[in-house]
Amino acid sequence: MQAASQALKNDEWITDEEIADPTPLPEIPGYHVLVRPVSVKATTKGGIILPDSTKSDMAYLTTVGRVLKVGNLAYKGEKFNDTPWCKEGDFICYGKHSGNKFFYKGVNLLLLFDDDIKMVVEDAKDLDPTFNLSN
Numbered sequence: 001m002q003a004a005s006q007a008l009k010n011d012e013w014i015t016d017e018e019i020a021d022p023t024p025l026p027e028i029p030g031y032h033v034l035v036r037p038v039s040v041k042a043t044t045k046g047g048i049i050l051p052d053s054t055k056s057d058m059a060y061l062t063t064v065g066r067v068l069k070v071g072n073l074a075y076k077g078e079k080f081n082d083t084p085w086c087k088e089g090d091f092i093c094y095g096k097h098s099g100n101k102f103f104y105k106g107v108n109l110l111l112l113f114d115d116d117i118k119m120v121v122e123d124a125k126d127l128d129p130t131f132n133l134s135n
Contacts, residue, residue: 021068022105028071033086033117035065035094035110063096065110074114086120093118 021036028034067090075084086092099112 019107022107022109025069026104028069028111030071030073031076031114032071033067033074033112033114034069035092035099035112036068037108037110038064038066038091063094063098064091065094066091068109071114080114085114085117090120091123092120 025034067086067088069088070084070086076082094110094112094116095118098116099110102109102111
């Protein structure tokens, strides 16, 4: 068993984006949200290669994923007023140590509780700290 200090953090649990999302997706129980982690960019929009220290800092600040599936009880009840925070395809931020990691059909995924989602953004570029560095 891995010691807690050696456990992979969510920003290290990322599959190559060239690999397609798995199909069919597993059934998601209750209050869970299935998320595919998104990698921190290695280069800026203008092609500048970022040093490992910068990528490490960005990974610490941005734990980002794309929602693949939402459980049938997620966002139900008084806590959320039956108003979903996120839906399939949304880009989200979540805690660095949140959720359960698992490997499914060649892809690293996370299973989060609905209240582990910290924010939703319309465009993934809004979560990319390198986006404005290209000019």
